[in-house]
Every structure is written in C-alpha cells, then in structure tokens.
Amino acid sequence: MLHRDRKRHAFAVDCMRVEWSGWEAGAMTRPPEIVIVGAGPAGVRAAEALVEAGMRPSVIDENARWGGQIYRQQPDGAGFQRDARALYGFEARKAAALHETMTRLLPHVDYRPQTLAWACEMTPRTDDGIIGHLATLRDMREQPLAFTHLIIASGATDRVLPVPGWTLPGVYTLGAAQTALKSQGCAIGRRIVFAGTGPLLYLVAYQYAKAGAHVVAVLDTNGIGTQVQALPKLAAQPAVLAKGLYYVGWLRAHGIPIERGVSLERVHGEGRVTGIVWRSASNAAHAEGTVRTLDCDALGVGFGLRPETQLADVAGCRFRYDPLNHCWLPERDEAGRTSIPGVYVAGDGAGIAGADAAELSGRLAAFALLDDSESEPSTSSIQGAGTSNARVNAATGERRALRRIATFREGIEAAFPAPYANARAWPDAMTVCRCEEINAGTIRRCVRSGAASEINRVKALTRVGMGRCQGRMCAEATLALLADETGLSPEALGRLRAQAPIKPIPLAAALCDVHVAPVPEDARDE
The missing domain is CATH 3.50.50.60 (FAD/NAD(P)-binding domain)
Known part of the structure; x- marks a missing residue:
C-alpha cells in the first residue's frame, strides 16, 4: 500500500518535471521565482516584506479571499453583511490592517485565490541553489508552478x-x-x-x-x-x-x-x-x-490547534518532535529556514503561536529569504544561516516579541492540555478514522497482536489515516491509543508521513490531464 502511494507521488512529480523541463535550463538568467503558500497573517506579511524589497512573489491562497482563518472575510456576493467589529471583535483593527495591506499589494504580487497546493518536489542544482515544482489546482484545473524560493505559511487545523x-x-x-x-x-x-x-x-x-x-x-x-x-x-x-x-x-x-x-x-x-x-x-x-x-x-x-505540515513534509523537510505542540514539526531556525535550502516555514504551520506571532514570523521568513538570495544558495538553510543574515539580525523587535509570545504559548499548553489519557476509556466500537471507518477496537487489536507499535505501520495494516483527511482528523486519536497500548512516548510512536496529494483532488488532475472538466459544487464530495 505504501509502495503504491510512493509510486503515485512519483508519477505526479514526473508530470511537473515534464511541464517545467524547459524552464530549468534557463533558470540562472531569471530573477528569483518566489512562491508563498497561504494568505493569512504570515503569508501577507511575508509578501509585504518581499514587495518592499522589489520582489514580485506568487501568493497561493486556498480561500476565496485573503485573511486566513482568524481574519477570514465574507465572500463576495454572500447576501449578508456584518461589520468588522462583529466579525473580529477586539481584533477588528488588526484584521482591517491586514486586509488593507493585501489590497495594496495586489498590483505587485501574483495572487492566486481558490488554489490548492497539493504536491511539491525539490530538485537540488549545482549552479544557483534549488528549483522546486509546486502542483496546484485552481477551478478544478492543474496549474504547475516553478519556484526558486518557497515560504510555507499553511496555518493550522483543529486538534x-x-x-x-x-x-x-x-x-x-x-x-x-x-x-x-x-x-x-x-x-x-x-x-x-x-x-x-x-x-x-x-x-x-x-x-x-x-x-x-x-x-x-x-x-x-x-x-x-x-x-x-x-x-x-x-x-x-x-x-x-x-x-x-x-x-x-x-x-x-x-x-x-x-x-x-x-x-x-x-x-x-x-x-x-x-x-x-x-x-x-x-x-x-x-x-x-x-x-x-x-x-x-x-x-x-x-x-486546541495542530499545525498543517503536510506540504513541508512532501517537500522533503527534516522534522523533529516538539513536546510543546505535541507533534512533529519541520526543523527550522528562528527566521523559519528549514533543512531544505530555499524553503521557509512561517506562522502556525511552523508551530502554534497565534496571529500576532504569525505576522512577525512571516516578516522574518521574508527577511531570511532576502538575506539568503544575496549569498550562496547552499547556505540558505538551517545549517548555512548566518553567512548573510543582516536583515534577520536587524529585526530585533520582531525577535523579542516572538520570545514573549513563546512564553505565553507555554502557559497556554499548561492551562489547556488535551485529554489524551481518555483514550483508555474509549469503547472499541467508537469510530476513530471516519474516512476509512476504522474503530478503536481495530487499532487496539492491531497493536496487541504485536504487528505494529509505530503509527505508519498501523496505517499500513488498518488504513487509518489513508482517507480524505490524510490523518488530520484521526492521527491524534490513533497516537493516543498507541501510547496507551504500548506505554511508549509520543516521540517513539513515529510521525505519520504525508503523501501527495495532501488534499483530495480530481483523478484527472492527478493524471496530469489539463483538460479536466469542471466539477459542480454540489458534486465535489461524491
């Protein structure tokens, strides 16, 4: 099963390589192709910093309008209107400021709303760093996108x-x-x-x-x-x-x-x-x-919330277990550089810290990108940070504010820990993975048989985490059951590896058919 998943991912990547094979030969003569995934607080502030430096990034937004979840806007033509104070409460001014910033940026960025980034492949190069390929879907049609630098500001989902x-x-x-x-x-x-x-x-x-x-x-x-x-x-x-x-x-x-x-x-x-x-x-x-x-x-x-890390995973970023977030996160430095040169993470997708921290980390990631673009591409990762770090080092206010927020974040986790220990009382008949209809008893029997003590093995044997949500809804519960049955620490239970597509897409798009018929809204879940 896992072998077939890897083959599907490789096939999707091959499609992107075919589409962009002619681009790579001339990459040295082109300016940086910067892509930001996410148009919430982190993505918008990263775009702002890049535009101020004379860059024109592409901004991929899965939503119809920018703002992310916390500053989500009403859709155009919604048929109702609520003022900012009613929508955002105490955060109305911050929401308005972020929305106005993106409005000003629109002429200077390639904004792509209602666009899903579903696969990513990084290809090392020997001349000027790396070239990446992003598979995106918009209006039910495949739109491959090449890049030299990638900022992932993918946000978070409910735990x-x-x-x-x-x-x-x-x-x-x-x-x-x-x-x-x-x-x-x-x-x-x-x-x-x-x-x-x-x-x-x-x-x-x-x-x-x-x-x-x-x-x-x-x-x-x-x-x-x-x-x-x-x-x-x-x-x-x-x-x-x-x-x-x-x-x-x-x-x-x-x-x-x-x-x-x-x-x-x-x-x-x-x-x-x-x-x-x-x-x-x-x-x-x-x-x-x-x-x-x-x-x-x-x-x-x-x-609580859990970071969305699937795109960083399929891009090949190295992960580490983070006890504070109770999950595996991409390894990064304070500016968001990952283990992959030219790939950066920002906002809640790099670790839950809230909207204020997301804005700050988005700016820092952009500063790191700008610093790295002035140095050798091979140094633009965690290991090479510091060769040219002028903008990041000068951002003392942002870094100091993020340290204060980190202390507050520790307080949040201490005040509101998730009740993982309740897994012992879950009845065997209770559904854990609703996509594949796997219940708690199936997972327990798999572990007690001695066949699995690591989450990817459980996934392979039971199909838990293989459905539409790709483990977003069931991974935490499966890990809680694993921990209860084995007595192992969360870190020892392993990390549920992501596979492309990281979210559901039409089959024709996965087969690289550019002539995909649009799917009616009322039929997209069928």
Whole structure:
C-alpha cells in the first residue's frame, strides 16, 4: 500500500518535471521565482516584506479571499453583511490592517485565490541553489508552478479527539463553527453546546452568543486549578490574557454556564445530535463526578490547534518532535529556514503561536529569504544561516516579541492540555478514522497482536489515516491509543508521513490531464 502511494507521488512529480523541463535550463538568467503558500497573517506579511524589497512573489491562497482563518472575510456576493467589529471583535483593527495591506499589494504580487497546493518536489542544482515544482489546482484545473524560493505559511487545523457519537450530523469542530459564522453568516444549530478545551473554545462561544445564537453551555475538560497555575506564563502577554478573561466574564454575565474539569462521555442522537452526556469534576460528595445530560441540536468541539505540515513534509523537510505542540514539526531556525535550502516555514504551520506571532514570523521568513538570495544558495538553510543574515539580525523587535509570545504559548499548553489519557476509556466500537471507518477496537487489536507499535505501520495494516483527511482528523486519536497500548512516548510512536496529494483532488488532475472538466459544487464530495 505504501509502495503504491510512493509510486503515485512519483508519477505526479514526473508530470511537473515534464511541464517545467524547459524552464530549468534557463533558470540562472531569471530573477528569483518566489512562491508563498497561504494568505493569512504570515503569508501577507511575508509578501509585504518581499514587495518592499522589489520582489514580485506568487501568493497561493486556498480561500476565496485573503485573511486566513482568524481574519477570514465574507465572500463576495454572500447576501449578508456584518461589520468588522462583529466579525473580529477586539481584533477588528488588526484584521482591517491586514486586509488593507493585501489590497495594496495586489498590483505587485501574483495572487492566486481558490488554489490548492497539493504536491511539491525539490530538485537540488549545482549552479544557483534549488528549483522546486509546486502542483496546484485552481477551478478544478492543474496549474504547475516553478519556484526558486518557497515560504510555507499553511496555518493550522483543529486538534480532534473523538467522543462516542462524534460522527453524528450536528457535530462540528470549533474551527468549522467559526467558519460558518464568519463566512456564511449562520449558526451551526439552534441550541449549541461548545466543548473541549483551549482559548478557541471560549472565543467561539463568545462570538456565537454575541451574534445572537443560543449557547446552552461551555464544557471545558480542564479544571480551574490547572489554568490558575499557568497564570505566571500567561502574564507574558497581559493584553491577550485580559481578553481571554473578558470572554469568560462576558459569558458568565449573560447567563451561559461554564463547567470546568468535565469528561465528555458521549453524544446522543439518532440521525442527528440531540444531546451530550458529560461527567462533572470529582468533589468530596461525588468521587467520580456526576453524570449529566444537556439537550442540544449542535455541538462545537475542539482541543486546541495542530499545525498543517503536510506540504513541508512532501517537500522533503527534516522534522523533529516538539513536546510543546505535541507533534512533529519541520526543523527550522528562528527566521523559519528549514533543512531544505530555499524553503521557509512561517506562522502556525511552523508551530502554534497565534496571529500576532504569525505576522512577525512571516516578516522574518521574508527577511531570511532576502538575506539568503544575496549569498550562496547552499547556505540558505538551517545549517548555512548566518553567512548573510543582516536583515534577520536587524529585526530585533520582531525577535523579542516572538520570545514573549513563546512564553505565553507555554502557559497556554499548561492551562489547556488535551485529554489524551481518555483514550483508555474509549469503547472499541467508537469510530476513530471516519474516512476509512476504522474503530478503536481495530487499532487496539492491531497493536496487541504485536504487528505494529509505530503509527505508519498501523496505517499500513488498518488504513487509518489513508482517507480524505490524510490523518488530520484521526492521527491524534490513533497516537493516543498507541501510547496507551504500548506505554511508549509520543516521540517513539513515529510521525505519520504525508503523501501527495495532501488534499483530495480530481483523478484527472492527478493524471496530469489539463483538460479536466469542471466539477459542480454540489458534486465535489461524491
């Protein structure tokens, strides 16, 4: 199975090489071909710094309009209009500033909205560094793109851990719930419970309640004691901490119950969500807590965020396990240089740190690229950084701010750890990988048989992580089960390797057919 995946990836790369074979011969005489993947805070600020230096980068954006998830804009012709304050709250000025910056940049960049980067191949060269090939899809048609420098600002997705019944219609990730509100102007239900943990839990609940939705309750799997202990590090960013406290206070002042230290037992429903069963925190009267049920028709659930690293993986970047992010991340220096010369990572795709840090890291990655373009291409990676590092070294404000944010980030992880230990209580019949319909029992039996103790082996034997999401929804749960069954550390369990295409594409595009018929919107999931 893995061999066939590698063959498909090699075939896609060969198609790109055929398309661009004539380009390489003349590459030395051409100016840098810079590509930025992502048009959120990191991508926009990277583009801004490059344009200021006289470059014209290409900006690949999977969304219809720039801004990323946090500063997501309403689509043109949406049929509704909400002002910036309603959409972004305290961050309205930052959102407006980022949007206005990209508007000014449009004449000076090659902006490609609604474009998916689904494969990447780096080819070392002996003359002026590297040439990369990016496979992109726009309007259901393949658009290969060659580059000499690549900044990956791919952002993050929700960290998902399953609960019995989580596949019922009406269960959404917190990010999906936020997208529905911002981009589509609708709520995910009439009676909504938000559950999980992390700052996004309280932010989305606040945004929904402010918009007039009926928020039944907020259920946090972490207790107040855990969060209080993290306050010294959270105080590294007092303004951000104050906003978080405001959201909690506002919710309470408007009669929305907040329960902490809970355990999510199961989601009720036949054909759709009708309620959630949860267990309260233990106390002197109830050693195991009290089981309670809340009626609702929608559940927004999430346990923090995880970086989107698949593109860096298929580009060949070297990875390391990061205990703070609880995942494998591309190796990088403080400016975002990776182990591959000419490839840089920025924003939450390089490690979760938030929108402010993403803007700063996007600028630093651009500075590193500009510094590297003035030196030998072979030095423009982690190992060679420093030969020409003038712009990065001069960015003392950005680097100092990122250090403060890093301390705050440590506080966030201490205050809102994901409940991985709950994996032991997951029933065997509970679906873990919804794409391939693999349940917890199948994964446990695979491990107990002695056939696998590493995640890629589990993937090969059970197909977990081989579906549409490529492990985005199930990898964290599979690793939690592996850790519980083997007693091994997360680092010892291995890294789920990405394969091209990193997101679903039409088969004809994978076969390099430039005459792909457009697929109607209502048929794209079939």
